[in-house]
Amino acid sequence: MAVQPPDEIEARRAYSTERPPRAALLGQPNTGKTTLFNRLCGSRARTANIPGTTVESRVGVAATTHGALEIMDLPGIYGLSLEVPESKLCRDCLDGRIGDVAPDVAVIIADATNFSRSLRFASHALRRKMPCVIAITLADDARRKGFSVNAAALAECLGCAVVITSGRTGEGVDELADTTLRAALHGISLESFEQRLHHLPASNVSETDLAKWANDVLVEVASGRLASASKVSDRVDRALTHPVSGLAAFILVMSLLFASIFWLAEFPMNWLDFIFGTAGDWVRAVMPAGPLRDLCVDGIIGGVAGTVVFLPQICLLFFLLSLLEDSGYLARAAFAADKFLRRFGLPGQAFVPLLSSHACALPGIMSTRLIPDPKDRLATILVAPFMSCTARLPVYVLLISLLFAGRPWLAGLAFVGCYATGAIAGLLSAYLVRRTLLRGPARPMLLELPPYRKPSVRIALWVMYDRGVLFIKNAGTMILAICVVMWWLSAYPKVAPSPELLQMRAQTSEVAQKANANPEQVQALESAMNLQESREQQLGSMAGTLGVIAEPLFRPLGFDHQLTVAVLTSFLAREVFVSTLMIISLTDSNDEASLLDRLTTNRRADGTLLFTIPTAASLLVFFTLAMQCLPTLALVRRETQSWKWPLLQFVWMSGLAWGMAWIVRQALLTGGF
């Protein structure tokens, strides 16, 4: 295809000072589109939601010989005219109905390893009156298998520029960027558009005739033959989709994925914990005591630590998911899980988010972007926090130890029961929500199973980096703000020391000043004094006042105002519940037995035991089902672009948790416990 000389392009380029020309990458899933985008834009790319939608797209800038070219990676679609949300979104984007400006040129991706189907897709896209460039991807892969395309002949056939590329090797990437910029600046005249239409089949042609047209073009421009998938692929597929070996492989891969985010992420999480702890100690030592120091140490550093601590799990999950997706296995896993999850109105792709949520709901919710259908995705987001995350573990351990002390088998069963209760509640909630709020025909599973390929670590690292930055930018800021507010509620107003505390201070000071003071005794007294101070501050703060106000709401579950404070403060993060109980119970020992001893003897204001079996059981059920995680709510708000869904999620989960906890308590009380 003829292109304009460089000087004319430069002249046009000079007028375009406001923004670089924009290209939209348009193609089918599994055609190497995103790999090509990463090659074109490198680090100059960011992921953002398409304005006004919850669908994300990557936008980046490619450097060309004649200047910058902005590139937008649209969602992968099977056809532009399909009545599915992704296709509608691509149409709206190309027409400029959404987004700040319509793209100046469309880069249509044609997979060399599936060329006939790509030509049929291109024939629809080329009917739009806009400059188009065809990028033939996976050319190296096709050549290895003995198939190649003549770019010049294809350009002649279709009436638009054609560039042969490979996102993996970088072949033709610079040429594609230059050609696309030229096409964008050149524009398209009515005459050249009509010429292009002349090359294409009629718009109302049947699929059979369209396939014939594609095969005619293929015969004209391609050489060689692509055989059907290899026998090795056949055997692997047979094994991975077999009812027994497929299930075993599925369980093995998902267990490894889960184990990685559960245990492997613990190391960097501990390092981060150490780094922020050290930073907090240093600031505490350097700054003079006062509200500003408290804000810096407990509010800001504590808040940043509370946000960043999720990063290792998120990065690791997306790194592994990218490898699995690239290898072709993820689609097989979704296929294997679909039949079971469909019964609850969820798609097969929901399995990965639900499994990841057992480590932490945050990466789980972020990974729902694998799910193409918006309703399926929303339903998965809504039920993901029901899965028992790692933050629930300390609470489970403590309460199960209280309930089944000295009975390890029952304790083990209770532990499994907590996980099962969360999963069952999640699946039943999904069933309910898909038949009420998200009613409508479920999209049946029609899933392309891409060929097995060696996954690219480089792409996985890019995905990991991109997701990490996205989390920090989008959800991190909101989580930090929430952490600071929760700290403020727990730290203010400052409570005047009680006579009991003043007496403890005087006693400690007296002992410390003695010449023959025992350092261990002094340390024990200081520790007891600090705990008493924390307890008074906790109960006298705004959070403590809220606990007193909210107590009537939790009284039917057996909670007194101290437990209510612990429940409210654990809203920031569930694991805070245990540390709050330690403060309330006046023990600073990390020894679980010591805390348990304290708790079993802890009494209410009226002298009755606080942790009876019915109360401990109702608390356990409450924590298994309740949405006790503000960062998750903040992320759901970001992902759904609405407060409606996180509020609904909070009300439903808290209501269900309260109801089930009440039923369990009443049943145990009736049973004479």
Next chain:
Amino acid sequence: MVVISSTLTGDGAAQSKRIPLTQLARGQRAVIDSESLTTLAEADRCLLRAMGIHESCELKVCKAGAPCIVEVERTRVGLCGSVASKVFVKPCDGCPAA
């Protein structure tokens, strides 16, 4: 010169009787019946066609039953039972099941 290996080669299937896709055995080849996709919902039919499963195309069954996996033009597609049972095909003569 290119050799077309998969589509539009349904001559051998012309005389076979129509059966649902779910009844084919693994490794068996078949041609999609020209009227078979009409029983599907419009959205599903369009998506299948866009994925390469259209009238008169030849496919190979990689996993039989419901759900099933078929191969069309080097693309493998997994179909849930509700869709696969409504896709009628004519088995190719001389293409026994594996």
